[in-house]
Amino acid sequence: MDYFKSLAHELFFNNFETPPTSIQFIDAALSCTSPIFAPPYTDPNQIRIIRRHLVSLLQDYPSFKPSIDPFTHDDGTSVNLLNANGELQVSSSTPPIPLTIWLHESYPFIAPIVLVSTNIDFPIYDNHPFVESSSGAISSFYLVNWKYPGCNLSDLVHNLIKIFSHNHPFYYSPSNDNFFHPSLASRREAVDRLSCNLYYDTTELLSKTHDEVEELSSLREQMVKRAIIAEFTVDEHENERTELKERVKILTDEADKLSSWLKVNDQSSIPEDKIEDAFEATDEDSKVLIDCIAADRATEDLIYSLDNVVEKGVVPLGTYLKQVRLLARDQFFGRAKLVKMGISLQWLD
Template sequence: MSQYTQQFLNSVLSQGGPAALPYAEGMKWHIRQHLLHLIEAYASLQPKTAVFTHNDGRTVNLLQADGTVPMSYQGVTYNIPVIIWLMESYPQHAPLVFVNPTRDMIIKRPHPFVSPNGIVSIPYIHSWVFPSSNLVELARNLSHFFARDPPLYSQRKPSNPNPNPNPSPSPNSGYGSMNSAVGSNAARPAIPPRVYSPTPTPPPPYGSGRIMEDPAEVFKKNAIDKLVGSLNGDIREMRKGREGEVEGLFNAQAVLRKRDEELRKGLKEMQDEKEALEQQLQMVLTNSDVLEVWLRENEGKLGTADVTAVDVDQAFEPCDALSKQMLDCTASDLAVEDTIYALDKAAQEGAVPFDQYLRNVRLLAREQFFHRATASKVRAVQMQAQVANMASRAPPQYAFS
């Protein structure tokens, strides 16, 4: 199997856009395999692309297998030129097969399997079922049915002035000859027009079925094939190496991109932390200024009066009644907490009986609960007052209705 054939099929079946072949995407792999198996079994058939003209005038670019199918007739092998068209619905439906006679051949009339315009109709085509049917079996059936009744006859000029007007089998060619006398010239029946290929490629020579090639041309072709194969191998190796290098560069680029993102993220976090620390520093400086001002104002008072005469409860004055109530509840809560801690320590040391300890703790806990509940209610009222104050100071467009 030629490497060029595989490359050709891979290229034409992978094309997209307007140049794409009109086959279903899910069937292109089956089409490729069918053609490769056909060429492997029948090297005389080669895949091509050509324009097919439908009966309604539509033209479409399709794949075809063009070449010859061998057949055995009277002990001699002959090659029948055929064209196997893979229609748009292939391989769901059977291909369209034409006999492609050369200029010195005519189609036998009538023929049970070949119409006058060259269309082949054999039982295998009519019973085509995908995926069991394939091109290799089709070619075998063509060879079998052609051997039973050859579809082509060769035309020859008469060797005497009175040719026989009736066709008869020719023992030399295996197909017979058809001649008619019109003066001294032999008439050549016109080959029916073929609409399936606008530029048909001349098939190989027809006769004994053997194709003789010039040894020099064969050597030249083999040398070119070897050179091209070597170049293709080198190109594949180079491409493989370059793809590995590109893949490595892509991986390095991905690592660098990830590190760049991590650095950017870390830098942003450090900037945010710096801003937060600056805000905290500003707040500490502000509080320090407030404390310094308070100390300066009260240092003179401490210098003239007795320190013990200072009333701690009067050192701080709440700004309103709610704040005073919150201060009282918090102080009472902390005082009860300290008392319970002292009782607990006394109970552990045995200074207080256990039953008395439980009774006092229960009473203190009840009192502490009421202080905390009162503080919670005061805090809620303060929050509502703060919200109302903020709403009253908001601009008109943000004021609540």
């Protein structure tokens, strides 16, 4: 950059016996034809407009000085652009704001690029409504809605002074803000202040919305987990319901069979001494099964009774053991007979 400026100085100022004035510098820059240093403004009408706007800016704000330097766009292309740099002193109680106003290749039909120079002593606010903290780029209402011929550099700087007097871009220890009454503001100033207030309100609303979204996301995760548990529980209950329905069907069928049997074997029509005759085996295996079950359960009852009497001392232990041995032997042969016939011992449970 310093090398470029030294070459530009040699190119533009060699024809001057004394350092050129700002107007002479602008004329020399706009008339330069060197392929290395010439700016990209080629249309005569565009050149006249740029000269008029720059001269008007420097007359209205003498703190600004013209310059021509390489500018790199966001897409990486570099071009030599005229620019005006200086400091804005918006009030005596605030630090000055160093600005650089770059004239775009298509100026004045494209808005100039305005940057706030970084300041070590006064860093830029992180959430300033009009200044991007990392690059210093300004995006005020005036620039966003730039339209030629209604807009020019002098009015732009005037607008920046107004908005920065209410919302200074630097961190500093402010004194009491100047009193502001809406009736004293122009339409553009009112729009700028409204944009600023809307920006802060939107920032606060976005922050609250972000917190609410985080809270709702956490709640959603909990609801999803509960829904999974509920679905699992419903599936379990549905399976249990199906099993119960099948069991009810089985029990209903058994109850129907029992009702049918009771109708055929009505106790009131059978003499008391013949009730047991109602339970008759239909074949030889069934008869053997009934006899074995009756004998097995009778043996169990007898052994249980012997356990009680031996505990009370009514029967001697030797007699008890002898009787239990005989009963167990008979019970074993009865169960072996069932196994030999292929009948499951589950009937004895």
